[in-house]
Amino acid sequence: MSVLERFLRYVQIDSRADDSSASCPTTPGQLMLQQLLASELRASGLDDVILDDNGYLMATIPATRGRDADPTIGFIAHVDTSPEMSGANVKPIVHRAWDGRDIILPDDRTAVLRTSEQPDLASQIGHDIVTASGKTLLGADDKAGVAAIVEAAAELVAHPDIPHGRIRIGFTPDEEIGRGANRFDVARFGAAYAYTLDGGNAGELEHESFSADLMRVAFIGFNTHPGYAKGKMVNAIRAAARFVDRLPRERLSPETTDGYDGFVHPYQFESSVDRTSVRVLLRDHVTAKLREQEQLVRSLAEAVADETGTRAEIDVQEQYRNMREVLDRHPHVVERARAAIRAVGLTPIEKPIRGGTDGSRLSFMGLPTPNLFAGEHNFHSRLEWTSRQDLEKAVAVILEIARG
Numbered sequence: 595m596s597v598l599e600r601f602l603r604y605v606q607i608d609s610r611a612d613d614s615s616a617s618c619p620t621t622p623g624q625l626m627l628q629q630l631l632a633s634e635l636r637a638s639g640l641d642d643v644i645l646d647d648n649g650y651l652m653a654t655i656p657a658t659r660g661r662d663a664d665p666t667i668g669f670i671a672h673v674d675t676s677p678e679m680s681g682a683n684v685k686p687i688v689h690r691a692w693d694g695r696d697i698i699l700p701d702d703r704t705a706v707l708r709t710s711e712q713p714d715l716a717s718q719i720g721h722d723i724v725t726a727s728g729k730t731l732l733g734a735d736d737k738a739g740v741a742a743i744v745e746a747a748a749e750l751v752a753h754p755d756i757p758h759g760r761i762r763i764g765f766t767p768d769e770e771i772g773r774g775a776n777r778f779d780v781a782r783f784g785a786a787y788a789y790t791l792d793g794g795n796a797g798e799l800e801h802e803s804f805s806a807d808l809m810r811v812a813f814i815g816f817n818t819h820p821g822y823a824k825g826k827m828v829n830a831i832r833a834a835a836r837f838v839d840r841l842p843r844e845r846l847s848p849e850t851t852d853g854y855d856g857f858v859h860p861y862q863f864e865s866s867v868d869r870t871s872v873r874v875l876l877r878d879h880v881t882a883k884l885r886e887q888e889q890l891v892r893s894l895a896e897a898v899a900d901e902t903g904t905r906a907e908i909d910v911q912e913q914y915r916n917m918r919e920v921l922d923r924h925p926h927v928v929e930r931a932r933a934a935i936r937a938v939g940l941t942p943i944e945k946p947i948r949g950g951t952d953g954s955r956l957s958f959m960g961l962p963t964p965n966l967f968a969g970e971h972n973f974h975s976r977l978e979w980t981s982r983q984d985l986e987k988a989v990a991v992i993l994e995i996a997r998g
């Protein structure tokens with residue numbers, strides 16, 4: 595069995611997450627994939643392979659002789675795919691020894707991968723590129739990470755001559771809808787630290803994420819029959835529109851920022867004359883700056899409420915925090931990954947994530963967890979792709995981290 599064969603099998607199971615479901619996992623396909631993974635891990639000879647009631651799968655590779663005193667290291671990936679794009683009937687296509695020409699996806703010929711538009715792809719000429727067929731995502735996010743971990747686990751069990759400490763494996767559901775860490779039992783996982791395999795280009799190592807809050811700003815107006823509304827109606831839609839219009843655009847917006855710049859992002863609008871609410875994402879790599887963003891949004895909302903005769907209801911909810919705040923206290927965790935990436939002949943690529951990962955939550959739950967590449971490209975898109983070579987490099991990095 596190869597990592598590519600495993601990957602091709604996993605992507606054909608529809609494990610799309612569903613935000614509207616309250617169950618855990620949110621969809622049965624995720625459980626089907628977990629059951630398949632559990633049977634493969636058992637067949638490879640892993641210990642205590644347990645799929646719990648919430649659909650979290652964990653397993654152990656015991657330490658090799660003389661390495662019992664090593665800290666336990668975890669490897670984590672998520673089995674769900676993004677709700678933004680269909681994951682049903684995924685037909686993976688392997689473009690062997692790809693020659694660099696446009697890749698036209700057969701089920702929708704408007705879906706074309708061109709090197710001119712895909713700089714990461716341009717550097718993979720000669721590799722075996724894997725795409726979907728044009729109507730679905732591929733699911734490399736994060737089945738590339740899942741396949742790399744399962745393959746590395748099988749190799750470690752089959753080759754006791756590779757020395758390593760105790761290793762724990764964890765596969766989580768519903769990461770794409772922000773619930774992946776919710777029911778992750780850190781104590782039962784029992785690792786000193788871990789790595790998620792859920793990243794892009796070979797060599798990528800992510801240990802800084804955004805800190806994130808969600809703000810809900812609601813304007814309360816007064817509704818009455820519009821034919822008889824003179825002097826009575828107070829339209830909350832007008833107030834909310836004025837508020838959104840005053841949010842910064844030339845700076846502090848996703849459309850105008852990158853790197854370490856944070857933003858304030860209105861992304862959802864629920865409207866009626868009576869009550870209109872706007873959801874606003876607050877994002878920055880420096881947690882303290884979220885308070886400044888909140889103050890800005892509050893003062894704009896209150897000014898608009900004043901001018902329009904509406905009332906503003908505001909609440910703020912913490913989403914996740916920059917994992918770096920935790921990882922800086924455990925520098926050996928990132929250093930071990932850096933050394934492993936170099937040991938397989940790659941250059942570590944370290945960029946701040948403009949988002950969060952399961953590791954952003956897990957790090958604050960007591961499990962320091964940076965993110966490693968798994969060869970995922972064009973996340974959540976019909977044009978998603980990976981390559982056999984990327985998958986194999988991810989396996990090699992896991993083996994190097996284990997060896998330490």
Ligand SMILES: [Zn+2]
Nearest residue numbers: 672735736792
């Ligand atoms: Zn992912």
